[in-house]
Amino acid sequence: MTTSTNEAHALEAPRSGRIAPKYTRNGSGRGNFEMLAWLFMRVSGVILVVLIFTHLFVNLVVGDGIHAVDFGFVAGKWANPVWQVWDLVMLWLAMLHGGNGVRTIINDYADKKATRMWLKTVLYVATAVIILLGTLVIFTFDPCPANAPADLIPDFCSSL
Template identity: 80%
Template structure:
């Protein structure tokens, strides 16, 4: 199929009105939110790569490797504020990054407003619960709780 030089080819602009979007976007505030959400995905993804690969290298390559990872290893690691903050930042960024990605998927594929609202409500509640519980575990973890039976305590706990 060839066209002569005198024929003009017309291509419609994307979203030219032929296909209606699945949900209405409001101008102004939401546009800024979407831009910041897009930027957050790029920045958090780059930071997560550094956090995760450093985490894997320290836990699996240094020392005795995978054979050293047990309850005592985690207890010793979380005794240091550096590793508590490291794991906390990794948890928060991973959860917020994943939640934002799933939010975009819900917006793209959920047809009805009620379905979209329900799915995003479940997503936000589940993410909040995991972030709160994960944060509590990191900062309240005690490998040697007072009053615990001696047979349940590790060798590193003093009686």
């Protein structure tokens, strides 16, 4: 009488209910944040596709194309509040979308709690600095600064 080899080496079905304790929910409330972060990635991704492709179309296809993109082009574009807000939304969404993606990667691959904390701190500080500086540049950009040497002022600025 022989015993079947299938019985001796039976494997449990995947997701059979045996979950390692470190993967079980403990009711800490992080599930809601992670769900909102997941939803943000999907919504911001769709909005970014529209923003970026419109940005590329206006900057590279309309008019003289890539040859028209220079300091004067950007100055003229940012003279219009619509383009300032457009670029601001694109900056904020891109940085938050990318930061959230990197945060997820850090959570997945950084094993030690201290390592995760430091990596995420660097990520959050870098994201905040880039958002702050980008916002500052968009709203304080002046292509015709007062008291600048005449040879540094663009042609489209009225003479001071």
